[in-house]
Amino acid sequence: MARRTTPDLPDDFEEHILDTDIKQEMESSFLEYAYSVIYSRALPDARDGLKPVQRRILYTMNDMGLRPDRxxxxxARVVGEVMGRLHPHGDGAIYDAMVRMAQxxxxxxxxxxxHGNFGSPDDSPAAMRYTEARMAPAAVAMTASIDEDTVDFKPNxxxxxxxxxxxxxxxxxxxVNGTTGIAVGMATNMAPHNLVEVVQxxxxxxxxxxxxLDDLMRFIPGPDLPTGGKIVGLDGIRDAYESGRxxxxxxxxxRVxxxxxxxxxxxxxxxxxxGTEKVVERIKVLVQGKKLQGISDIKDLTDRENGLRLVIEVKNGFVPEALLEQLYRQTPLEDSFxxxxxALVDGQPRTLGLKELLRVFLDHRFEVIRRxxxxxxxxxxDRLHLVDGLLIALLDIDxxxxxxxxxxxxxxARERLMSVFDLSQLQAEYILDLALRRLTKFSRIELEKEQExxxxxxEELDAILHDDKLRWKVVSDELAEVAKTYGTPRRTVLLESAGVAVTASAVQLEVADDPCYAFLSSTGLLARTSNAEPVGSGESRTNHDVVASVVRTTVRGEIGVLTSRGRLLKLGVLDLPALPGSANDPNLQGGLPLSEMLQLESGERALALCTLATEGPGLALGTRQGVVKRVNPEVLGRDEWDVIRLEDGDEVVGAVELTTGTETLCFITSDAQLLHFGADxxxxxxxxxxxIAGxxxxxxxxxxxxxxxxxxAGEGAVVVTASGSSTALPGTEPGLVKVAPFSEYPGKGRATGGVRxxxxLKGEDVLVFAWAGPAPARAAASSGAPVDLPDATGRRDGSGVPGSQPIAACAGPVAVRLPVVEG
Structure with a gap:
């Protein structure tokens, strides 16, 4: 490293630079920072449950005499006192902690x-110069006897x-109050509980x-949250009480x-x-996105006199209980904790179960009572010593x-008193400082009573100090007094499961989990039947775009949407609009666009619906590059997952849920080659x-x-193809359309080239559309309008006839394509 010279320094001055390893310096600095955050800011002490800033606020207010009766x-005065005396951080952090302890x-x-605007669950409080504060009664209990050598002190x-x-x-x-904090490499999040239950x-x-733990949970069955509400499911609570997580x-x-x-x-x-604003905002987003139907208006009528009151008006014809169930699932009206x-125990961060938390507090109180x-x-x-000396003096006052x-x-005089009356120095000093009015007969009687x-x-204190059982009794009695003084009734209702959450299972009765059918149309409309009519075998008569996919499910169930990117997206059936019509003759004109239900990537298309069965033959996928895959049935605990690993530039062109595992799989390529083989x-x-290669x-x-x-279905299946030019703009050329019986095409082995x-004809070099499936086939344009198909011919490799408009989708009878789902 080059030597630097400074003009202001003597010529013979040499600067000495100490080289430090950057890795060692970073490790040392990071450890010091992490230590500071963990022990001085983010984590509470398991004994008093306070972070350093909270402890300093209460201690300072106690020193300032800001009692509840003052x-x-x-x-700002409190914050300034805390910051100037004890807390080496900014006033914002101090005021934030102070505000939270007042909410x-x-x-x-x-x-x-x-006193003043200390905020709301949605809004921040006013600035510290506009608000006022003093200790609450409970804070007095936290700082009581702090001047009696009950705790250790350290330098600021x-x-x-x-x-x-x-x-x-x-x-x-x-x-009781819980806490939350984020340190370096660890965090804490503890739920509040009922004081009376904890004391018991x-x-x-x-x-x-x-x-x-079971014995303790008879007294503390679960958290008791400041905002009330309900807790649904207690298994996670017991896990937390046992392991700390x-x-x-x-x-x-x-209520309705x-x-x-x-x-x-x-x-x-x-x-x-x-907060209410968070709920209102989420409901508005869902309603505007048409993901939540049945709400006509929402009003926040919360005030200080009546408390929280959020009114959600329901449109006529909708069941409020069913709508409430959707609100629980899609909005913050139901949230997880x-x-x-x-917490810090003996200066070390530890994860504590319920019994450990209680034991640490009891040991702390036991030591406080002893000290x-x-x-x-x-x-x-000391006082008795002085009284004894004073009584000796009064016996011979002359x-x-x-x-x-x-x-x-x-x-x-002090030395002579100590010598003549055998007094200590403190007794002699006290007698010398005694006022003459204390030398009366009445004062002597008072002193004798005081001595006794x-x-x-x-004697009572000696008994407490030498008998642990008696000291534990003092701890117990003082806890009982705390519960009596500061305890309040439980606010949060504990429920074993979601089914018990509604009395008499109102939602279950009104919105029964009845069988139904979910549909996906070629234009991306989603809907479900409003009933479970038996599936017929007739042709759909709906004057609308064709049904691209249909699955049998239940109203309160979930289905999957398979996309061209090889993803499976989970979708709740209850979110789909219930439309009139049977399974074999659906009317999707009132369906909801898929884009308003799911977020698809750019260029991604929805191909088919499927059940989320965990057993069965699974799914069959075919890709643009000729890959075929059968996917084992698997349902993951999240909203989406991949079902195939695609190579660069590849995409899924067809997907279907198998029902038997022996179905016929069919590929049709751009150069008019058809290959079919068994799924097995x-x-x-x-x-x-x-x-694998398909x-x-x-x-x-x-x-x-x-x-x-x-x-x-293959015995009466047909193949629909439309030819055109590869140079034409896609979707603009009707092409020559041909319909031929599927039986005309012999099967070949997998990974072969198929048959034509x-x-x-002249000017044609590509298939612009192809489909194979059960007859009679129905076709639709990109707008959803129906497209007439020519009659089936017996020529498997013949040319077609001019089409009326470009075909975008084709499908067979709905009833034939419904998979059989047990239950």
Whole structure:
């Protein structure tokens, strides 16, 4: 490294630069930062349940005398005092922590009594210069007896003052109020609980130290959230109580009411951490996107007098209970809470179960009671020592006065009193400082009573200090007093499962899980039948675009949508509009566009619907590059997943759900080659597989159509092809259309080239459309308008006749293509 010279320095000055390894410096700096965040900012102490900033706020307000019986002071004054004395961080972090301790929707037992705008679940609070604060009654219990040597103190950030390492904390704050924080490499998220229930569990644990988790859960069955609501499902709660990690679902409290001539859903309690604006915004997005139907209006009538009241008006003809079920699934009216009980124990971050949390608090209170008792005993003993000396002096007060009067100075008087009456230095000093009015007979009687009372109190404290059982009794009695003073009834309703969430299963009765059929049209419309009429065998008479895919399902079930990118997207059937018409004669004119239900990538197309069966022959896919794949049935716990691994430039051109595994699979290529073979000749693969060779393609050729149909339908199946020029703009040339019986085409083995299915005339060199399936076939244009097809001919490789307009889709009878699903 080159030497630098500085003009202001002497000529003989040499600068010494110390080289430091950058890796070592980064590791050291990062560890120091991580340590600071973990121990000084983000994680609470398991004893008092407070983060350092919260502890400093309460301690400072206690020092300032901001008791509940005093007036409020400016929040900025408190923040400034905390920042100047104890907290080496910005005022924003201090005020944010102070605000949260004052919000009843954030804390189950608030510690700050705020005056002014301290925000709402949706809005931020006013600036600290506009609000005022003082300690809430519960904060007094947290700081009580802190001046009685109950906790240790440490130097503050500049070592000019002392601050407590922990508060005495008569309230089990960590379990009652919970906490949240993000440190480096770890985070904590603890749910609030009911104070009375927690105290009952603590007292039971005092008398039964070996109590099991099930014993404690008889007193603490689950969290009790500040905003009320419902908790659905208790399995995750027990996991969290046992291991320190788990999750549960929170659900809003809502009821159906008559609103004028209509019915409406009135929400009176929301999940913890969810505000009304968040719910309203989400509902508006769903309604505008036509993903949620049946809502005519939504009003937020929340005020301070009546509390939370969110009114959702329901359109006539819609079942409010069914709509409420959709709201739970699609909006924050139902949310999850992930428990991660990470706290500092003996200065180390640990993940704690319920019993460990309670035990740490009890051990802390046990030590607080011991130190407090020792402090009080020492103070009483000091006072008793003075009273004993004063009584000795009063017994011979004349001689005491004579000794004092004949002494040269105070020091000599002190020495003579100690010598003549056998007093200690403190006793002698106290007698010298005594006021003459105390030398009355009445004062002597008072001193004797005080002496007797002091000895009794010291005896009681000695018993507490030397008997652990008695000390535990003091802990238990004080906890009972805390529960009596600050306890409130439970707000959150605990439910075993979602089915129990609605009394008498109202939603289950109104929106039964009846069988139905879900449809996908060639123009991308989605719908379901409003009934479960038996499937007939007649031809669909609907004057609309053809049904590209149909599956049998249930109203409250889920189906999958297969796309050209090889993805399977999960879709709730209840979200689809229920339309009149039977399964074999659907009317999709009132269907919902798929683009409003699912997010597809650019250029991605929906090909088919499928059930989410976990058993059966699975799915069959054919790609543009001639790959075929059978996919093992597999349903993952997420909204979408890939079912095939595609090569670059490849895409899925056809997909179908198999029903028997013996169906006929059919490829039709751009150079008019048709190949069909049995599905049982294709080995099933998992979803990550890339498939196997299906049809052999000539150079620069590609697959136009892929499909599958069972052997019975194959006897009356037809092949529809349309030829044209590769130079024409796609979708603009009707081409020559031909319909031929499928039986005219012999089968060949997989991965072969197939047989010719259409003869090109002059100027034609490509198939612009192809389809094979059961007859009678129906065709539709890209607009959905029907397209007439010519009669079937017996010539498998003949040319076609001019079409009326370009064909975009083709399908056979709906009834024939319905898969058989058990149940």
């Amino acid at each position: 007036g409020h002071v400016k929040s 009843p929707w954030s804390m189950r037992v608030p510690f700050i009594d705020g 950030y500049d070592s000019r003052e002392l601050e407590p390492t922990v508060l005495p904390a008569a309230i089990p704050n960590l379990v 569990a603590l007292r039971h644990l005092i008398t039964h130290p070996k109590a099991t 788990g999750s549960f679902k929170m659900r809003a409290t809502a 009411e008559a609103i004028g001539r209509k019915k409406g859903i009135v929400v009176t309690e929301l999940p913890y951490g969810v 992930g428990i991660n009980n990470v 407090r008792s020792q402090f009080r005993r020492n103070k009483l003993a 001689e005491v006065i004579q000794v004092i009067r004949t002494s040269d100075d105070a020091a000599a 009372e002091l000895r009794r109190q010291i 000749g294709v080995r099933p693969q998992g979803r990550s597989g890339g498939g 049809v052999r393609l000539a150079v620069a050729q590609y697959v136009v159509s892929f499909g599958a149909f069972d052997s019975e 299915c259409h003869r090109f």
